[in-house]
Amino acid sequence: MDGLPAWADVIIVGAGPTGLVLACELQRRNVDYLLLDREEYCVTSSRALGVQARSIEIFEDLGVVEEALANGVQMHGERLFVDGAVAVDWDFDKCDSPYAYPLILEQSETERILFTRLLELGGKDCIKRPVEVKKIHIGRLPDEGVSVMVEALPGTKEVDDDQVETHVPPEEFVPPSKTIRGRYIVGCDGARSIVRKACGIPFPGSTLPNEFIVADVRIKWGVPNEVNKFNLMSANGRMICCLPLTKNRWRLITIRRTGVSDGEIVLDPSYYTKAPTREELQTLVQKVVPGSLIDEVLWGSCYSINSRCAAAFKHHNAFIAGDAAHIHPPLGHQGMNVGIQDAHNLGWKLALVVNGGAMSSLLDTYDQERRPVGESIVYYTSVGYKELIEAKGWVKWSMKNVLPMVFSINAVNRALSHSMSMTSIRYPPSLDETLVGRSHIPGAIQPGQRAPDAYLGMINEKRGTEFVRLHQLLATPHSSLLLLVRVPMTGESEQKGFIGWLGEMLGAHQARKDPGVARALESAVHLSADVSRRTGVPSRSPHTGTRLLLIFTAGKASIVPSVTRRKDGMEGGSLLHMLQNVHQHFARSIGLSREDLLIAWDVDGEVVKNYKLATQLDPFDHSGAFVSIRPDGYVSHHGLMDDHEATDSYIAALDKLF
Known part of the structure; x- marks a missing residue:
C-alpha cells in the first residue's frame, strides 16, 4: 500500500471499459487521478462484444481507432430464426459516420487496447490494483471532497530489483489499509456499485426471474458461420443468441430460469450463481437447435437480467457511470457503449473544473445530459423483453408474420440502424x-x-493541401470553433472567378466588391478574439484553449486552389497571399500562432451539406456562420456571423462557464 498516494483530485473506482476511458480522458488533460480496481488484471474473457459507431468515433478521439478496427470485425446485420427457419434477415443501414457499421470487438481486446493507450499517455503510476474499496465518505460541498478507505487484496504485486514479480500467498496475507482523499469520486464499478450505495442513490427498476448464460464454446451445428451477422434463434419457448468469433469458436447467450426476481438479492455482492457446465449448455442448446453438439466450453459466466436506471448520476462530489448507473437487456448491443459515452461526457468536464478554472456547477450537466440517455435506453431495450425471450403465442406468431414486413420498410431499417449506432x-x-x-x-x-464529419482540404503555406476528415481535426482534448465563410464561384462575383477574389479579401477594394464575405471574415476575427480572451488557445492554455478552424466553402464540391507561389503572380500566388493575409489579420487581432488557426477548404461541400447550412449561406448576404464544438464532439452553440444575438449568447455562455 506504500505506492498509494494520500491525495488524488479524482478517484475512479473500476477499471473496466468505462473506467479506462475516463482515465484516458483525465490523463491526456493532465488531471491528478487514481484508478482503483479489485481485479489484478484486465479481463481475459470476451463478455461485451458490440462497439457502436459513436463509440468507435470516441476511440478515434482517444487515438485507438486503428487498433480497434484491426482487432474487430464489422457487423453488417442480424438474423432471426423461428423454429429453424429465417424469419428476418436484417442488413443494417449505413449510419452517418465514417464508421458505418458496428464492430464486434471482444471486451478483453477493448480493455487491452484502452489499458495500453493509458500507459502510452503516461498513466502507469495512476493505476492501483488489486485493491478493494471498503469505505467511502462523500462531502456535501465542493471543498469538502471525498475520502476512500482501501485494502490491498491477495496477489498484490511486488517487484524486486530484478523486475521479477512475486505474489503474496493468500494464507500469509494480512490486508493493509489506507485512506485516500480527493475532490471527486467516480463509480465505474458495475451493477453492484459500492459508490452508488455509498451515495444512497436509488436504483429503481425490475429483475426478471431468469439470468443470462454467456459462454464461448466450440460447437458442431448447422447455424450459418457468417462472422458479419448476429443470430437470434427461437424455438420451444427458448431463445439463443450466437455469433461466430472465429472459424470454430462461438459466443452463445441463452437463458437460465432461476425464479429469483428480487433486485436486493441479485445485486448483493455476495450473490453467486454457478458458471454453466457443458452438460447444461448442451441441454439448453438442444431445445432450440436439435442435433447440436458442444465439444468444449472455453469460458462461461452468468448474470441476472435487470432493467434499472439510477435516480441520479451525481450526488454531491460523487458520480456514477456505466453499469453502476444503468443496466438493461442486451438488445441492440448498447450496454458497454453507454458507459463509454458516459465517461467521454464526464472526463472533459472534470478536467475543466479541476485544472481549467471552470465553475463546479458545470458538473451538474453530467446528470442532466446522460441520465435521460440511460433512462431511454433502459426503457426501449426492456419493453416486451420477457415476452420476446419466451416467444410464445402471439409473440411467436408476430415474429414469423409481422416482423418480416416491418424490417422490409426502408424507413424502419434506417431509423433502427441509426438509433442503434448512437450517433443521433x-x-x-x-x-x-x-x-x-x-x-x-x-x-x-x-x-x-x-x-x-466532413471531408476537408487543409491549406498550408508550406505543404500545400492535405486532405483530412473534420473528425480527425476534432480529435484533441480541446473545444473547437468552426468559422465558415461562403466564397463566390465564377459567375457569382463581379471579379473573374473566386481565385481573383481571394487575393485582396481583406482589402477595402474587395469589401466594395463582395461586402458580405468581407463582413463575415471580419466577424470571424472578432468572434475568435472574444472567445480566445475567455478560453485561451491550445498553445497557451492547454487545459481550456479553443482551437480555431477557418473553413472556406463554395457551397458545393469544388477544386481546392493551389497554394504554390507562381512566378507570374497568378492564381496560386493569390491564394498564398490570402493565407498570409488571414494569418496576419488574426495574429494582429488575437495574437495567434499559426498552429492555433487551421485553414481548410470544404472540398465536397460536406460542411455546408452535413451541417445543413446550404440555404442559410450565400456570398453576398449571410456569408458566414460559426459552430462551437465541445471536446466530446457535440455542438454547443451556433449562429450566423452577422447575428449579434447568437454571438452574444455564445460569449455570455463562456462568461458563465469561466
Whole structure:
C-alpha cells in the first residue's frame, strides 16, 4: 500500500471499459487521478462484444481507432430464426459516420487496447490494483471532497530489483489499509456499485426471474458461420443468441430460469450463481437447435437480467457511470457503449473544473445530459423483453408474420440502424445555456447534436493541401470553433472567378466588391478574439484553449486552389497571399500562432451539406456562420456571423462557464 498516494483530485473506482476511458480522458488533460480496481488484471474473457459507431468515433478521439478496427470485425446485420427457419434477415443501414457499421470487438481486446493507450499517455503510476474499496465518505460541498478507505487484496504485486514479480500467498496475507482523499469520486464499478450505495442513490427498476448464460464454446451445428451477422434463434419457448468469433469458436447467450426476481438479492455482492457446465449448455442448446453438439466450453459466466436506471448520476462530489448507473437487456448491443459515452461526457468536464478554472456547477450537466440517455435506453431495450425471450403465442406468431414486413420498410431499417449506432443522441439545452445553447439557425444541425464529419482540404503555406476528415481535426482534448465563410464561384462575383477574389479579401477594394464575405471574415476575427480572451488557445492554455478552424466553402464540391507561389503572380500566388493575409489579420487581432488557426477548404461541400447550412449561406448576404464544438464532439452553440444575438449568447455562455 506504500505506492498509494494520500491525495488524488479524482478517484475512479473500476477499471473496466468505462473506467479506462475516463482515465484516458483525465490523463491526456493532465488531471491528478487514481484508478482503483479489485481485479489484478484486465479481463481475459470476451463478455461485451458490440462497439457502436459513436463509440468507435470516441476511440478515434482517444487515438485507438486503428487498433480497434484491426482487432474487430464489422457487423453488417442480424438474423432471426423461428423454429429453424429465417424469419428476418436484417442488413443494417449505413449510419452517418465514417464508421458505418458496428464492430464486434471482444471486451478483453477493448480493455487491452484502452489499458495500453493509458500507459502510452503516461498513466502507469495512476493505476492501483488489486485493491478493494471498503469505505467511502462523500462531502456535501465542493471543498469538502471525498475520502476512500482501501485494502490491498491477495496477489498484490511486488517487484524486486530484478523486475521479477512475486505474489503474496493468500494464507500469509494480512490486508493493509489506507485512506485516500480527493475532490471527486467516480463509480465505474458495475451493477453492484459500492459508490452508488455509498451515495444512497436509488436504483429503481425490475429483475426478471431468469439470468443470462454467456459462454464461448466450440460447437458442431448447422447455424450459418457468417462472422458479419448476429443470430437470434427461437424455438420451444427458448431463445439463443450466437455469433461466430472465429472459424470454430462461438459466443452463445441463452437463458437460465432461476425464479429469483428480487433486485436486493441479485445485486448483493455476495450473490453467486454457478458458471454453466457443458452438460447444461448442451441441454439448453438442444431445445432450440436439435442435433447440436458442444465439444468444449472455453469460458462461461452468468448474470441476472435487470432493467434499472439510477435516480441520479451525481450526488454531491460523487458520480456514477456505466453499469453502476444503468443496466438493461442486451438488445441492440448498447450496454458497454453507454458507459463509454458516459465517461467521454464526464472526463472533459472534470478536467475543466479541476485544472481549467471552470465553475463546479458545470458538473451538474453530467446528470442532466446522460441520465435521460440511460433512462431511454433502459426503457426501449426492456419493453416486451420477457415476452420476446419466451416467444410464445402471439409473440411467436408476430415474429414469423409481422416482423418480416416491418424490417422490409426502408424507413424502419434506417431509423433502427441509426438509433442503434448512437450517433443521433441529442442533449437538451442547458438550464443556463452554457454547454448547449438555443437554436439560432432553423433547419441546421442544432446545439446538443453530435457534430457531423466532413471531408476537408487543409491549406498550408508550406505543404500545400492535405486532405483530412473534420473528425480527425476534432480529435484533441480541446473545444473547437468552426468559422465558415461562403466564397463566390465564377459567375457569382463581379471579379473573374473566386481565385481573383481571394487575393485582396481583406482589402477595402474587395469589401466594395463582395461586402458580405468581407463582413463575415471580419466577424470571424472578432468572434475568435472574444472567445480566445475567455478560453485561451491550445498553445497557451492547454487545459481550456479553443482551437480555431477557418473553413472556406463554395457551397458545393469544388477544386481546392493551389497554394504554390507562381512566378507570374497568378492564381496560386493569390491564394498564398490570402493565407498570409488571414494569418496576419488574426495574429494582429488575437495574437495567434499559426498552429492555433487551421485553414481548410470544404472540398465536397460536406460542411455546408452535413451541417445543413446550404440555404442559410450565400456570398453576398449571410456569408458566414460559426459552430462551437465541445471536446466530446457535440455542438454547443451556433449562429450566423452577422447575428449579434447568437454571438452574444455564445460569449455570455463562456462568461458563465469561466
